[in-house]
Amino acid sequence: MDYRNQLLPMEKVFRDPVHNYVYVQNQVILDLINTKEFQRLRRIHQLGTTSLVFHGAEHTRFSHSLGCYEVARRICDSFERNYPSKTPDDGLWDNSERLVTLCAALLHDIGHGAYSHTFEHIFHTDHESYTEHIITDPETEVNQVLRRVSPKFPAEVASVISHKYPNPQVVQMISSQIDADRMDYLLRDSYYTGTNYGTFDLTRILRVMRPYKDGIAFSISGIHAVEDFIVSRFQMYLQVYFHPVSRSMEMILSHLLQRANEIYGDGPQDISQQRDFVPYFLMPFFNHTATVADYLRLDDGVLNTYFQQWEDDKDPVLNDLSKRFLNRIPLKSVRFTHETEYLLPQLRQLIEKAGFNSTYYTAVNNSYDLPYDAYDPSTSKPRTQIELMQHDGSLVELSTVSALVAAITGRVSGDERFFFPKKMLSTDDSELFHPIYQEFQSYLKNGVLQDAKGGR
Numbered sequence: 001m002d003y004r005n006q007l008l009p010m011e012k013v014f015r016d017p018v019h020n021y022v023y024v025q026n027q028v029i030l031d032l033i034n035t036k037e038f039q040r041l042r043r044i045h046q047l048g049t050t051s052l053v054f055h056g057a058e059h060t061r062f063s064h065s066l067g068c069y070e071v072a073r074r075i076c077d078s079f080e081r082n083y084p085s086k087t088p089d090d091g092l093w094d095n096s097e098r099l100v101t102l103c104a105a106l107l108h109d110i111g112h113g114a115y116s117h118t119f120e121h122i123f124h125t126d127h128e129s130y131t132e133h134i135i136t137d138p139e140t141e142v143n144q145v146l147r148r149v150s151p152k153f154p155a156e157v158a159s160v161i162s163h164k165y166p167n168p169q170v171v172q173m174i175s176s177q178i179d180a181d182r183m184d185y186l187l188r189d190s191y192y193t194g195t196n197y198g199t200f201d202l203t204r205i206l207r208v209m210r211p212y213k214d215g216i217a218f219s220i221s222g223i224h225a226v227e228d229f230i231v232s233r234f235q236m237y238l239q240v241y242f243h244p245v246s247r248s249m250e251m252i253l254s255h256l257l258q259r260a261n262e263i264y265g266d267g268p269q270d271i272s273q274q275r276d277f278v279p280y281f282l283m284p285f286f287n288h289t290a291t292v293a294d295y296l297r298l299d300d301g302v303l304n305t306y307f308q309q310w311e312d313d314k315d316p317v318l319n320d321l322s323k324r325f326l327n328r329i330p331l332k333s334v335r336f337t338h339e340t341e342y343l344l345p346q347l348r349q350l351i352e353k354a355g356f357n358s359t360y361y362t363a364v365n366n367s368y369d370l371p372y373d374a375y376d377p378s379t380s381k382p383r384t385q386i387e388l389m390q391h392d393g394s395l396v397e398l399s400t401v402s403a404l405v406a407a408i409t410g411r412v413s414g415d416e417r418f419f420f421p422k423k424m425l426s427t428d429d430s431e432l433f434h435p436i437y438q439e440f441q442s443y444l445k446n447g448v449l450q451d452a453k454g455g456r
Contacts, residue, residue, distance in 0.1 A: 043299035067184035072105035091213030104160035197235035
């Protein structure tokens with residue numbers, strides 16, 4: 001039987017707390033799930049350091065990838081049943097696109113690495129680039145499965161993820177402002193963090209989705225479900241993804257990897273000295289020689305094991321940052337604005353006087369997101385806008401008919417924070433650095449940076 005169309009003798013199901021069941025009917029999909037590259041995703045947390053704030057958030061990239069696949073499968077089923085293509089170029093759904101869509105949905109995060117976003121920042125890797133490499137590299141099991149469909153099939157799947165695939169319906173199903181990826185991670189992250197901010201009516205959203213020639217639109221009768229999705233995403237970013245303690249732990253992790261890179265890599269000679277312990281799986285990244293195979297050896301557990309080794313390292317900074325990360329000892333933070341940013345050097349000087357190296361014990365982090373952004377071709381990465389289909393078949397952009405969405409369109413949410421050691425907030429007047437702590441605290445009021453005279 002043609003591998004492309006080969007179905008399992010009996011469909012396989014995966015129990016899932018978000019979707020109840022994930023249904024697998026294609027042999028290709030099951031074979032991809034069983035590859036070592038996909039199984040590696042079981043060992044990578046979906047939300048990185050967020051589990052140190054919301055203790056239930058222990059879910060993985062594996063479960064999210066299955067969930068994204070399941071949402072895409074349900075969309076394909078709906079399109080095949082309700083909007084099947086009758087003639088070429090009629091703008092309806094061509095079900096021959098189903099397999100490439102499902103494979104792209106399943107594999108869209110295959111390139112995520114250990115604590116991926118922080119790791120990417122330090123070692124200049126890119127998970128989207130690695131996703132394409134893993135799919136197209138003949139040495140991977142994922143590629144070998146995809147090649148059984150056809151020699152060109154791996155490149156087709158990769159092109160969906162890179163937004164180069166010729167059918168915009170397929171691309172938008174996997175990557176747009178309402179896509180299978182976002183729909184799953186909002187519901188999944190909300191469930192595992194124990195919050196309700198990310199909940200929305202998935203069934204209704206799927207009912208009002210429909211294909212058209214240039215992509216995917218939503219029936220105008222479903223506008224309230226679409227609005228609910230946009231607001232849910234907005235709330236999740238403010239309440240969960242931008243949580244200051246999670247960002248604090250990211251800063252500690254970032255400085256920990258930065259210090260390790262300086263010690264083991266090409267940092268200053270005074271700290272690049274012979275070590276008793278060698279983190280072999282990280283050495284290719286310190287030495288800038290990493291391959292796809294090196295990247296795939298890393299997961300959260302590998303890094304955590306190295307951090308445990310470094311708790312006993314002779315370098316005091318590497319030692320201390322490892323303990324802070326593993327034992328959840330976050331930095332504190334204060335919000336600042338462009339008007340008060342000039343005070344940061346003064347705060348760093350006080351932190352240095354109190355005995356902390358400001359390179360490793362202070363950080364500036366900004367987290368901003370647009371809850372919804374109408375299409376603007378002048379931006380560096382223009383987003384696909386959400387189109388509503390009216391009863392006569394004409395399209396209108398969401399923010400032009402929704403007062404709720406119009407109110408938040410283009411409005412940036414988030415803040416800018418300065419992170420520092422909790423010790424700087426000490427009020428114990430018997431401590432040696434008490435006068436320094438007092439001076440430092442005179443710049444803070446209600447979690448906001450101000451000048452010592454009270455101006456913000």
